[in-house]
Each structure stands twice: as C-alpha cells, then as structure tokens.
Amino acid sequence: MLSVTQNEPVEFAPTLLAKFADIVGRYPEGRHKSALLPILHEVQAHFGWLSVPAMDQVASYLKLEPIEVYEVATFYTMYFLQPQGKYMLEVCRTGPCCLVGAERIMEHLEDRLGVKEGEVTADGLFSWRGVECLAACGFGPVLQIGPEYTFYENLTEEKVDELLTNLKNNAGSQPLSANS
C-alpha cells in the first residue's frame, strides 16, 4: 500500500537528475515512459523507499500522470512503499532454496533480529523478508541486500551471524558496495 502518512516533500539532487537524463536517452523519441522502472530504482537507491511525493516528482519529470507511476510501483515487488531498515535482507523462499535449508535461515534471521518479516529493528538498521526465486538455486540458501543487490550465497546460521555483525560494524561508516 502507498504510504500517505509520510508526506515530506522531496527534491531530486542534480546528480540524480543527471542519471535520469542519461536513462531517458536510451529510448526513442516520445518513448520516455520506458525510463520509469530504472528511474524508480534510482530514486529508491537514493531515499531507501518510494514515498508518494517522490513518485509524484517522478511523474512530473517524465510528464506522466501520478497514477501511471503508482500502478507500476505497486505492481513490482522490488519497490518499497514504506520505509525499511537501512539493510533489507531478502531471503529466497522458493522451492530449490528450501530443499537446502532456506526456511531455517529465515527462522534464524527472525530470531537474531527479533523482528517479524517486514518489520524494522528498533535501531532502524535491519528488516528482512522472504522473496521469490532469485535465480541462484545452485548456491542456496541465498539472500540479497539492496540497493546494489549484493548476493550472499550458500548461507549457514554462522554465516548469517557474521554478516549481521559486519553490517552492524559498517553501518554509518560506508554504504554497502557492489560485488567487487
């Protein structure tokens, strides 16, 4: 559901606008609506989620009706319509990963973080949820963390603990970087 309670106005920084312009340039004249999904990813990477004012801004940038943006943002699972923890841990919950222990990993996360699926920890650092197949079935259980969607494969309870500790220690100092 769209969050209509958090309505702080947003402004897109020039660096973000430059990215938008680059994206729009990929499509033929008059087909700028194609830029919507990639632009929403950029906005989410920047703000952590998609607020209604942010979506309205995207609509006016792309000269679309706001509803055209909302209907896309609500259709696709990657877009967050509510604020999340700084680190959103998304665990694959589909068949092949469950054959090798994904359900155990989710229970362990719930246990360690002390929050249910979709909730945010009190320090604002973590949330977690199960997601459908991430196309890494041979390396399961797996989880990913946006906005770069870094992958963590062949998870065990110990590896999850280690990851949580590392993320906690890193929080504030530097953003997560991509698989490099």
Next chain:
Amino acid sequence: MARKLLLANINVPGINTLEVYRQKGGYRAVEKALKTMTPDEVVEEVKKSGLRGRGGAGFPTGMKWSFLAKPEGVPRYLVCNGDESEPGTFKDRFLMTYIPHALIEGMIVSSYALGAKVSYIYVRGEMMPQIRILEKAIAEAKAAGLLGKNILGTGYDLELYVQPGGGAYICGEETALLESLEGKRGNPRLKPPFPAVSGLYGSPTVVNNVESIAATVPIINDGGEEYAKIGIERSTGTKLISASGNINKPGVYEIELGVPVEEFIYSDEYCGGIANGKRFKAMVAGGSSVPILPANLATKTAKGESRLMTYESLADGGFVSGSSMGSGGFIVFDEDQCIVRNTWNFARFYHHESCGQCSPCREGTGWMEKILHRLEYGHGSFSDMDLLVDVSKKIEGNTICPLGDASAWPVASAIRHFRDEFEWHVSNREESQIRNYGLAHYADPLEPLVQS
C-alpha cells in the same frame, strides 16, 4: 569430455574483459557476419543449426527470426530476455556474470540478422550486479568500435542498452516483458498480434533468451551444420543446465544434448550424485513449471528406455509419464523431501506471481495454494486431491499467457505421481507434522529387474 561452446573459456582469468575475450577468439562472429554475410545468410545459418529457444518454450530460433515483419520505414527491435525468474533456473545469471561479452557478441550478430538498430537486454532488477557488468562490457565494446555507429567500418549501426525489471516473474513472459520495457505493469498481451508483427512500441520485435542469443556466436563461427552435428535429432547443440537441490555438485553445466539423465545426476562430470549419501526421490527437469517426475520415471521412460537430456526424451510419455526440457532448471529431491510441502511452495510462488489479469489464474492459483497449505499442515481431506486437479484443469488453457498452465502442471503432476504421499498427509495428520513420508516406492524400477 563433452564439447563446450558457451562455457569453453569460463575458467580463463579475465574472460569477463574485452581484451581476454578477444584473445580467446571473441568477436570473430561479429567480424564474419558483418563483413562477409548478408543478414539473411545469418538467419539461414541459425535455421540450419536447429537451435531451439533456450527460454523454455523451445521454439526454433531461426524460424522465429524468419517470421519478423519488415515493413518499410518502421524500426525493428531485438529484445533479449534476461528476466530469469523460473524457479530452478540460474544459467543466464551465470553467463552474464562470467562471460558477458558472449551475450554482447550474440546481440550484435542477432541484431544485424534482424536489421535492428537499437536493441535492449531486459535483466531482472535483482540482478543489479549483472546489469553493471553488462553495462561495462557494452562500454568496452563500444570503445573498440564493436557497437555504435559504423561498426568495424561496415556501415552497420547498433545501440545496445540494458533495462532493469522491477521484480516480477511474469515479466519473463515475452509480451509482459515488452509492457514492462515500455514502463508499464507486466500484464501479458493478447496474441495475436504476435511481437514479430507488433512488439516493442508497436514495432516488429524478436524476443530471445540470453542463452539462445549467446548460442548464435558458435553457430556463426563454425556454421549451422557443425552446430547441428552435436546432439540428437531435433535437439541440437549444447544446453546450459542449472542443477540444484540435493546433489553433490550444484551449479551450471553445459551439456551436449543427449546425455542420459542418469549420467547427468550421478557422473562426477556433472551433479556427482545425490548429496549426503541419500537416495534419489524425484526430479524437476526444466524449471518449476514442468511436471515433476518420481525417480523411476526420471531416469527411464515408461517404456523402460534410458531417458536422455533432449527435448523429445524428457517429454516422452507426455503428461502421463513425461516432463519437459523447459528452461533447463534441473532440481533434484532426495528421500527426505516432502512433495506436498514442495508443491505448496511452488503453488505459493505462482499465486504470488500471477499478474491478476485473468480470473482463472488469479483465483485458481490462490485456491491451489490454500488447499495445499491445509494438506501440508494436517487439515486436509481426501477429496482435496481431486479438488486440486479440478482447479488446475480449470486454469490450464484458460488464460492469456502460459503462467496459468505453468501453475497447473506442477500441481497436477505431483498428485498424479505422488498421490499416496498426499493421502498419507490426510490419514496421518499428526505424524505428517513431525516426519516426512520418505522414499516410498518412487525409486523402484517400473519393471522388476530380471535376475540372471
């Protein structure tokens, strides 16, 4: 050792860079096609190769290309399907991660064959690292004159862009993908018109899987006839198989089509056998959408012949005792796995991923999930199995796109082959909550072995 066409150089350090890729013979196919062949000759080679689409439907690629409408003055598009969301399938991610130039090279050759001046690679948004890898590879290729204006001085222009999805299995369906690429919800389109006539932005469009497009490179390098020499009958060439589940060596394997299923599971060259010394219970051969088979029907057909990794042999027996090659997502279940739980898991997936456009799929997938949930958690009844089959039949064939069928087949096949396990969940409610049904007779050979 089996011949490898796509992954031959996968272990060469730096193969993800243009420099090393070229040292290993990369971009020869672009040189050959653009400098010595007409677009129609490229299409002809692909036809001769017998290559069948690697995205799941297995439609002959060359034939698909020859259907592309070519009205004057209208742009044509090639769109690569890198949505890869079919449970059990992870080969395209592998290819894009480790040898991205194979896809870029295939895109150039294929775009040339189709007369496309702008092409897109649609990659699921969760694969952001792969999107970055492809963008880097495109920039390298462009700097080397392999993309952009007047490629290699031949006068052919091509721009290539990567488009992220937003998280939706349905966008792997080609018309939903086109909707998504146009910036909309991923609701599949009614066909006709087919994309070959009216696709992206209403223009003639070909949509092909990542692996299909990469396969055009060896086809152009060595010729379609060479490619067709590999494999059996109408299953030509090599295929990437994503192997997962309870096996010793999960991963992506390039096989020559025709390898026996038994060899694929047990040989050290491939899966290396069932993990932890367990016994083999069941197999899904081509991604979650295809029928599941018990071990006895996985390695042998109902006629008792060895089952091979080919389109024809995997489908031998039809829906009664066969399955399908699908996308090559090979999932292995050991004796400890619960078929009811797995079927519920898959049903939840399809319910979650139904776009909601057609009532039979939107409602039916929800009902199947609910009924399977109550069976799995000890609240089912004996009539539930027939009810599930009934619901699945009412979805199948009654929807705009094949997601409906894809949701129905795993349920119907699980009940067909593992009905006793479902019934056991009803007759042994409490026990089914603490232990699994186990192997039962699923691994028994169909014909008793003749003792000599």
